[in-house]
Amino acid sequence: MAKCADDRKEEAEKYKFTANEHFKNQRYNLAIEFYSKAIENYPDEAIYHGNRSFAYLRTECFGYALTDATKAIELDKNYVKGYYRRASAYMSLGKYKMAVKDYENVVRVRPFDKDAKLKMTECQKVVQMLLFQKAIAVDDKKSVADSINLDAMTIEDNYNGPALEDGKVTEKFVVELMEHYKEERKLHKKYAYKILLDIKVYFEQQPTLVDVSIPDDSKFTVCGDIHGQFYDLMNIFKLNGLPSTSNPYLFNGDFVDRGSFSIECIFTLFSFKLLYPDHFFMSRGNHESVTMNQMYGFEGEVRSKYTSQMGDLFTEVYNWLPLCHCLNNKVLVMHGGLFSEDSVSLDDIRKTQRNRQPPEEGIMCELLWSDPMPGTGRAVSKRGVGLQFGADITKKFLDFNNLDYIIRSHEVKDAGYEVAHAGLCITVFSAPNYCDTMGNKGAFITLRGDTMEPKYVVYAAVEHPPVKPMAYASSPLLRLFS
Known part of the structure; x- marks a missing residue:
């Protein structure tokens, strides 16, 4: 007999708890495995996708981390950690402008979050630095070696x-x-x-x-x-x-x-x-x-x-x-x-x-x-x-x-x-x-x-x-x- 939604959620929570323990002990692949089981049981919970995104970041699977973070945001537009995770994935992939947008979203939702403001500012500085480097670069630039x-x-x-x-x-x-x-x-x-x-x-x-x-x-x-x-x-x-x-x-x-x-x-x-x-x-x-x-x-x-x-x-x-x-x-x-x-x-x-x-x-x-x-x-x-x-x-x-x-x-x-x-x-x-x-x-x-x-x-x-x-x-x- 198919499980009801409450039973599936209860089982998913058990998987999440086990996954969290693995994550704390830096067993990230096992954490991913149990977060995935939680998602299979109850796919509409943003936290499960957000947590798995974090584990994927730890294992440098930045593409998967980005997908999970995006899914978490789709499920809950006010899920702040989803924006954090996605911004980290974007940064890892060199997509700095996209990361800035996510930090801006966090600040909009939590205007008094000092950490979010700091990270948004720092990310903006990186974008400005890259724009400046691009602006001063010329094709025939003398090499450093010379x-x-x-x-x-x-x-x-x-x-x-x-x-x-x-x-x-x-x-x-x-x-x-x-x-x-x-x-x-x-x-x-x-x-x-x-x-x-x-x-x-x-x-x-x-x-x-x-x-x-x-x-x-x-x-x-x-x-x-x-x-x-x-x-x-x-x-x-x-x-x-x-x-x-x-x-x-x-x-x-x-x-x-x-x-x-x-x-x-x-x-x-x-x-x-x-x-x-x-x-x-x-x-x-x-x-x-x-x-x-x-x-x-x-x-x-x-x-x-x-x-x-x-x-x-x-x-x-x-x-x-x-x-x-x-x-x-x-x-x-x-x-x-x-x-x-x-x-x-x-x-x-x-x-x-x-x-x-x-x-x-x-x-x-x-x-x-x-x-x-x-x-x-x-x-x-x-x-x-x-x-x-x-x-x-x-x-x-x-x-x-x-x-x-x-x-x-x-x-x-x-x-x-x-x-x-x-x-x-x-x-x-x-x-x-x-x-x-x-x-x-x-x-x-x-x-x-x-x-x-x-x-x-x-x-x-x-x-x-x-x-x-x-x-x-x-x-x-x-x-x-x-």
């Missing part, structure tokens, strides 16, 4: 950290740099700028899709997101050995943001790239972009440890990072995933113009943002950018391009990795206990050139100094998410 004068930078007598040798990265320099960073010390700005200028020149000469040859008897390691977790990066090298000509690595994007040791991570990785250019590889992730860096801490960290000018230089460097790598003509490695069209070829990727901020659609966007999903076909992205693709899409792409499987990153996985689509789509995520809250393992993949069969190494997080994730994201943008 404005750097290294000769004017002096090395103080009391500096006793690692030093470049004749302006070059050496093995000694990288080893000393890592030890220097472990002691929570800073690389001199002259050497930091020199590394950035040199790596920019190098990446400018690289193709959008890099072909990598792995000899039959050689090991090759693929790592996923690092997200500023320097001490976990050091643990990878402890477990798997330092990069070298005989121990090559590929780091598959999202080197920075979230974790508060992003500077240490990126200069370590760039140093290894300069030291072993043919045996150390780096792909761009969606967090190697201005919007993400403003939102999730890297911009603030660079400004705190160096200068805002260096932040602009990082942007120029990130624009030249390759978008993907093809290993032995068999395995394609990208940060995000596959495409909205079945006919995308490797040559199409090679022809993609990458020296820019990620667009909202097309090959570059999808390489950085897309995610696999169970089942078949394509679906709207849970993130609000890119798309979700099923097993049939993966199979078609691989067959069309004569590839064996793909490796991608971009998503937290409890075990550090996940094998999907009948083994054709592998996710690897190398930041354990992501943001000090997720409790996940980290993983990396090793391959041998003769078999190209993936092997997985799983590890737990290691201790780090007591600096919280996103410690440098103290701008108005961070407060918009509180």
